[in-house]
Amino acid sequence: MSDKLEFTHEVQKIAGFSKALSHPVRVYILKKLSKMNTCCYSGDLVEELPVGRSTLSQHLKELKYAGLIQGEINPPYIKYCINRKNWEEAKKLFTSFLEDSETEPEICEIHDVSSHRK
Amino acid sequence: MSDKLEFTHEVQKIAGFSKALSHPVRVYILKKLSKMNTCCYSGDLVEELPVGRSTLSQHLKELKYAGLIQGEINPPYIKYCINRKNWEEAKKLFTSFLEDSETEPEICEIHDVSSHRK
DNA sequence: AAAACATTTCGTATATTTGCGAAATAACAA
DNA sequence: TTGTTATTTCGCAAATATACGAAATGTTTT
Structure with a gap:
């Protein structure tokens, strides 16, 4: 029948947050902002990041x-x-997504299929 | 001085895993594989996903x-x-990354800067 | 050997992302 | 008003991502 399902809201949200996290500059910014627990000026960030002002603005x-x-x-x-x-919502989504499954996986790694890119 | 730091291994790994998770098809596949705790054929997946075989293979x-x-x-x-x-490593990285900071944030949201795209 | 099957690779098209510098915006200072 | 500062938007180029069908690969069955 091949139902070709639509993605759940959850799956789409995880993909969306992940896209936001998929660049080192953005991870760095979020890490800094979340840990320092205060605010930050764009000008302060551009000093320590290897991108120009307009690029930082895009991020x-x-x-x-x-x-x-x-x-x-x-x-x-x-x-x-x-x-x-x-941020809390992302935390919940990722935590639940990455949660361990209850049981152990069946053995499934005798031949490790090559994983080269290109 | 503008040190233009290089990114830590941790930041780069989070960005890398996030990139892998930044597409609904890939999130769906991982969710399925991690929850069902068993293996899965490409042919089974293509039945339920809205992409062709070669595209699935790319993912x-x-x-x-x-x-x-x-x-x-x-x-x-x-x-x-x-x-x-x-998978465990990703879990640890994301959990630590998304962890709450210890203290409450200072108020910082009086004006909500517009966040439209384009 | 030939046919059947699951999957991947190739070639290609299109869309999105990333990056920069120049110009625009917006508020304040002189 | 004119200039200064912080940031964003614009216009563009280059790189990467996404998708497809056709062809290739490799294995099993006939």
Whole structure:
């Protein structure tokens, strides 16, 4: 019959958050913001990241779009911080997704299929 | 001074795993393999996913490259299953990354900067 | 040997991502 | 008003990702 299912909301959300996390610059920003637990200026970030201002701005936009950060305008600065609500949601989604299964896996790794790229 | 740091191994690994998880098809496959705790044929997967065989093969290759699945050749089939070792590693990385910070965040959300895309 | 089967690779097309510098925006300072 | 500062948007180029069908691969069955 080949039902060709649509993806659940959960699957789509995990993919969406993962996309936001799929670049080292964005992981770095989130790690910093979540751990320091305070806000951060775009200008401070550009000092320590190997990208230009406009590129950083694009990454911040991406993170805003994903809902993982939010900004407070404080002219002429913009302070960024973690969006705690969605950060929690991401945490729950990933935790549940990556949870161990209850039972042990059956043996399934005698031949390790090559995994080269290209 | 602008040190332009290089990214830590941890940051790069999180970005790498996230990239593997950044497509609904791949999230679906991993969810299925990790929960059912057994192996799965490519032919079984293509029945329930809205992509063609060659596209599915690309996604499986991507997951193999990221180390999240492994395949056992069982001609003319290939059985896929979770790579438990790396799955555990991903779990640890994401859990630590998404962990709550110890203290409460300072208020930082009076103006919610618009987050439209394009 | 030839046919059947599951899967991958190849070639190609299109879309998205990433990056930069220049210009635009917006608020404040002189 | 003019200039300064912080940030974003625009326009563009290059790289990567996604998707498909056709052809190739490798194994088993006939």
